[in-house]
Amino acid sequence: MSTKGLPKTAASIRSAAVIGSGVMGAGIAAHLANAGMRVLLLDVVPRQLTAEEERQGLTLADAKVRSRLALAAVARMAKAQPAQLYDAAWSTRIKAGNLEDDLAALGDADWIIEAVVERLDVKREVLAAIASVRRPGTLVSTNTSGLSAGAMVAGLSEEFRRHFAATHFFNPPRYMKLVEIVPTASTDPAVAGLLKEVCEKRLGKGVVIAKDTPNFIANRIGSYGMLVTLEDTLAFGLTVEEADALTGPAMGRPKTATFRMLDLVGLDTLLHVVDNVRERSEDAAERAVFARPPVLEKLVAAGRLGEKSGAGFYRKVKGAGGSVIESLNLGTMEYGAQRAISSPIIDASKSAKGAAAKVRALLRTDPSDRYAKFAWSTIKRTLLYSAAQLHAIADSIADVDRAMRWGFNWELGPFELWDAIGLRESVARMKAEGEDVPAWVSELLEAGHESFYKEADNIRSYAAGVSYKLEERESDSISLTGLKASGRTILATSGASLIDIGDDVACLEFHSPNNAIGGDILSAIRLSAAEVASNWRGLVIANEGRNFCVGANLMLLLMEAQNGEWDEVEDIIRYFQSSMLQLKRLERPVVAAPHRMTLGGGVEACLPADRIIYSPETYFGLVETGVGLIPAGGGSKEAAALAASRTVAGGDLQPQLNAMFETIALAKASSSGFEVSKLGFMRPQDTVIMRQDARIAEAKRAVLELDRAGYAAPAEQAIRVAGREGKAVLKVGVQAMRLSGHISEHDELIAGKLGHVLAGGDVRAGAEVSEPYLLDLECEAFLSLCGERKTQERMSHMLRTGKPLRN
Template sequence: MSNFIVRKVAVLGAGVMGAQIAAHCVNAKVPVVLFDLPAKEGAKNGIVLRAIEGLKKLSPAPLGNKDDAACIEVANYDDNLELLKGCDLIIEAIAERMDWKHDLYKKVAPFIAPNAIFASNTSGLSITALSEGFSDELKARFCGVHFFNPPRYMHLVELIPTATTRPEILDQLEGFLVTTLGKGVVRAKDTPNFIANRVGVFSMMATIHEAEKFGLSCDVVDDLTGSKLGRAKSGTFRTADVVGLDTMGHVIKTMQDTLPDDPFAAIYKTPEVLTKLVAAGALGQKTGAGFYKKVGREVQRLDFATGQYVAGGGKADDLVARILKEKDPAKRMKALHDSTNPQAQFLWAIFRDAFHYIAVHLEAVADNARDIDFAMRWGFGQKLGPFETWQAAGWHQVANWVKEDIDAGKALCSVPLPAWVFDGRNGVHGADGSWSPARKANVARSTLPVYLRQRFRAPVLGEAGVDGTTAGITVFEDDSVRIWHEDDGVLILSLKTKMHVIGAGVIAGLSKAIAEAEQHYKGLVIWSADAAEGGAFSAGADLQSMLPLFMSGGVKAIEPEVAKLQQAFQAMKYANVPVVAAVAGLALGGGCELALHAAKRVALIESYIGLVEVGVGLIPAGGGLKEAAVRTAAEAKGNDLLQFLKNNFMNPATAAVSKSALEARQMGFLKPDDVIVFNPYELLHVAKVEARAMHDAGYRPPLQRLIPVAGRYAIGTIMMQLVNMRDGGFISAHDFKLGQMIATVVSGGDVDQGSLVSEQWLLDLERKAFMELLNHPKTQERIMGMMQTGKPVRN
């Protein structure tokens, strides 16, 4: 199979989506040129330049590192079409107007390179209709590639072929999207709004319809349909505000225009409330008002009856909240179905409507049931897809309830469930794959080579698959860790504590894993099974577990535990096999220190790394400040240490956390040769490859060296700045004390500038300061506040 290399991407259209797709390409080190119309006034590329400036201000940030905005090449359709000839992938992302897209295609088609893939990022227009007028040769290289907003964070990309798209084009593009851009790809049929928007927008319309029927306000509906249901916490109406009510109106109109014969067509009618809001310019979050409006600090909701904004904050009834906490999905669904509470009846109704819809439309919109579940999980933030939810709640029972409601005229339309629903099955996902009505069989997963990099692919409920918590051969397991391998020369340490916090059990497990790896393996990888599903690498030290020790023996009882942590991390740094930290999600405090002491880090782009101990009135004491001093010495290379100390002091002193792995590299938490991975399901594969490569290259741990430090000269300089901040009211007296202690450790203590000290000297300084703070009443206030509320106390 020949390599498909994307040397450069062109994005046509510098609107919200186009600019963010370009930004994400740059995150992944893919050169990109961003096109738009020539500006009527000022610089000809003004539209694109303004869009790139806008990227730096957007939240959540589309760029992993704001400085990378400068890497986006700017272009306009008048002067720069020649640039298209050097692009291997061209993504059109202009407004959803078929006529505008066709006009643009006529202009760019002559400049598209003979092997380039041409794709439209339309959210619902027919890909076949878009390709009308193309030469046969270009038609074969054209498809839909639908990113979800915001493209950096949303895992889903829908890939939509036409009847004439060459299959290898799709395979090549899927490989690029999965590994380089880190996406979860679902192949959709060329039907209006494809899969996720078709099912997702229907669900929103049905929810609005049922809310009206049961007389529920938008805040109550959002509380019921958000995280309590395992869905995005924004619920239904707030999600519509975030998406934009004009965008939602457009997607609904596409359904009205293109699906007149759909049995559910009556539900595609634009809700009157939506029409009124759009007419008034209340388009949701982007205009400051939609279903919700922020007035000062208060978030008000729209009163559907009066059209006025009133106080919000409505919640689910206690009875319904209790039902939703039921762990058994079958009992939970039965309780909702049987209850006479209007909120419970509303929830049963929206489940019934969704199950009815996906069963009727599965064959038309998707190849199989798995694609609908993944589309809804990755595109709409649902923990379980709709088919998985149905199957978990008891296939037969739920199917019969849905049928009863259809027969009784309670459903949204009278079309019956398809015959396959009642063919004796227990669901749509099984050991051999997921149900495809068109093929009348279960369909296995894609076998494209790119998926060999995903040892534990995204799981589907009911499908046979290996799971990172039980796979492989276990060497040792307790409540804190699992040490295991897959017979490939690499040992894996997985943390099992909540948020993977580090207590005595994890420290002991780390020591055990290093000893085992040194005896029998090429390397050790620290990776936890929920890394791909949004888990933390480690949220830091387990303060809760230290409490009994503190209560019984006071501060003195804690010091040996801190020493053990320091020594475990040092043993890891100087282990005789490479230790690779596979970092994803939060790596805070002790979790950051765990990563810092590895021989190498392989980090997911969505890694949020920082030394945050000042939030609980402490300073890092697991070697984090010692490593800051080591980094300073390495960066200074014999120059004035103070210049290079600033960053390494400020990060822990302000509890700065990286907003991406790219930013973590800038902040010094990742080294230039650490690897950044974009797909969470590839993290373990890449970490193992790195560990083996280091071993095969003859890995030796670093030699222990003395470290030149900036000493009392640097402490004095930093203290002057801290005094100004304290006296100016920017920091509290306790923050001042913390800053002073951090400055003392990273500068190497009360020694001359340029003195050489050992790592142990720095660790002793850390530990001494940590113990002193632990005794301090202000620190104890901060710790108790954090444990009670989860929020930092400012004192």
């Protein structure tokens, strides 16, 4: 087919238009802006004035009224929580308009996304309007959670249909990894390929190609799983709390489990999904499963739609002692106090390591237990449904598993889960229980295969019929888990491993609980530095944990402080500081690739690196003041150096010092990788990449680039400081905040210690001090704060509740 006029690469798509400024349309527009695109956001023209517009004397002819919906959506973006934009200032990349006055402007867009209400007639009308002004060759897609993409464009020109597909973004678009691309029978393969490239490389998404069937892949299987869980909850006489205790992390799924997830999604939304499958399905058994559950109909009819209405399967009630979460009694349809759930099989699952081991413990600890029978029933039914629908919804089991991992945050997709519980053993049990196992699964076993996936030399293949195909790896991704499984671990401690990631580059991976830095990680850093210095071209610091690093091991520090073991506390700090210096002075390039929560000690592990490659979802900050301390693993020293580096030679240090002091004193953390620069931590050589999964590969490339350029380790630096005069300026500001009641007396004490270190102590203004000098100041301030009762209270409160205490 001809692709004349089609943009050649993802990079050539510079402008986009989104039709529909509701939750999804606005979220998609924001994320396109995050990717650096110019975006036009359009919606319908209102037919009535608001009370505020009437007060302002506006009329329906005013542009501000005519584009009200899109303008309001853009205004909300800057304040949205969770944030839709990586930087609130990027809302200026989005121009708001309306479908009457600005329709012709669609002719300038490289990609047009329709994201209006989920009604086929409305979507057809909007797509016809787009077709009337669109430039030939322009990409057009619909954001739909399950309507037929082919039916939307029936009757439009062949050229339009060739350039059209569904792009199903999951909500919220910034944070959810999955985009399902759904080509129609008319979609040019080059168009589907370009959309995939744009979503992966520009938007940082994980893409699966789905077939144009009801609800595609993830919603089809996910909604079925929720329905059978609801059905089995009633059949086994479980409460919603019991079902959620069994269908969350115990099954390798999110903490929201089933009923909390339903409340988040919206019970009316689920009914819409259920109706869509039932009305379009040709399978009687499937239509029966997708019948509307009476309990859902009752709740929706009563206006109990879930979180958006304040009540669903759970509700929050305000009481004298604060808010209380109540749960729904499925028998009486009344709410009551939640009950804590525990049992031997749940305890066994909790203590197991990894999703595969957890689900095995759930099913095998006591198979006769009512909870185990419930878990087996819901898992069995979901696995059999996934296998039965495979060829209708996707091209491979790998796409199904990716869709469920990325779209529903399952740790294991259905076929990975099936392998985890034992394919042959579980199929035998299913057949013994009278279940119909899809023929292709039986044929796989009859051919002598024992699993859906096989792995060798860090390459995974998946079952396709009775043979196996190599699984397509996401471009520019490195799997540390896979490399370790193939024997590429160089050395390891209980908290970290050094892994060969190819081309004579090693990666230091943290894997302690929450990746908190303790002696095990510090030991691994020192061993790794020595190993890399002797035998490798460079070092990457990265991991695949939920978070990069949440800080230092606070429990250990608190125990030592409460016992008055001050020599031990000082030894810990000195060991931390010297480990970070060892990284900084390593005679091989070091590149850090943080992601998600990178706090306190995690920041201190990144700042010694020659470069930092940030994931867009990096929440980066020196937040030690929140527990009554200051950064003392080299963080305060590096912060002082960064402030000095941004000052013109011989210029006034105070403005940069003030900004850095405020950032650390207020425990500020970035809300994205792009916001790190606003906090003053990003250096000229540091970068942010859109694809989080490519960060390790990108860090490796940076190591090799530095190595080829003839890397030399940085010499010890002299750091220019503001001295006693600069410290005095900080002190005046802190005292003013204390007197105005904005901070407590203990906050003032902490801020004073921090200011003393950042200003370089009592030296003269403009003096140059050494790194060891600033490290001594850090350690002294940290030790003195550890001895404060109120600091120990803050540390204890954070460990107990996960929240800061202001005392």
